[in-house]
Amino acid sequence: MTTKKPAPTTYAALLRGINVGGKKKVPMAELRTVLEGLGHTDVRTYLQSGNVVFASPRTDPDDLARELESAIEAHFGFPVACLVVDGPHLRAVADACPFPAAELEGRQLHVTFFSRQPAPERFATLDQAAFLPEEFRLGDCALYLYAPDGLGRSRLADALARPAVVKGLDVTTRNWNTVVKLVELTGS
Template structure:
């Protein structure tokens, strides 16, 4: 049995795409997912599963959300064992404030040409760094006002992505170690 983390994008934000986490846990548990737990209301799910790829698991979760809650939502699944590396590869070690450091996790690796073009962007008080599956974001201001937001990254890189702050990533790591 392998541990995974699923990140749902854009649920329970501004009254749209509402999903109660207890109901989501029940749907997943009754459809073959093991030891399902959630963290806060923004669609962070820890679970165990056998012999499926992260993309297959994401597709299954997406299908279950649509069937049970009536809408589609982007889903990113990663093996829990990947989380320590993602956190350790953070190039912004001096920025440890969770409200200024964000991780935009990429569902697939973007084309090199799109990454190269993206690296030309510069915004005041915003910095970023790429790895193959994550864009690390550091802000001196507020993420709500950031130009380097999830929609911008998805639009420019042409990949699905979802963003979490440092505090959430650290908590997911802690929960995945249990």
């Protein structure tokens, strides 16, 4: 009797803080090689900012993230925080967007991905009215941020990045165009 191998799941690994301002340089070709060396297949990168899609028969995104973090540190010589999410979760995040994404520019809408669901109390001290027209909404292990002038000028993004809000969580943010492309690349 032969045992059937499980079908691979397609994941997106979101690396935090690489290739920004000449620091933590991670060439995408080398990153693909690192993932292939871990036994992952169909490895593709998107942009230079740390988005890599791959297939794996393994089913625990947290284990995959820790393995990738270790491999990146061993290969490149510095730590890089990674979040790994599967294609269906990416699709669910995109589908649940509370803002009219089709009417906005990609630079105006961002999704912050969390390693686990943050308690709503973390955000209770933020006076959302003080930041209008910027707004945020919590989703499933995600936060949607509408910043009409872009992330670089967002006072709300700065407030959301305070240690009281993100302490103990692995977080990374992508603009809406990147989220949509990752959904497409994972085939979700």
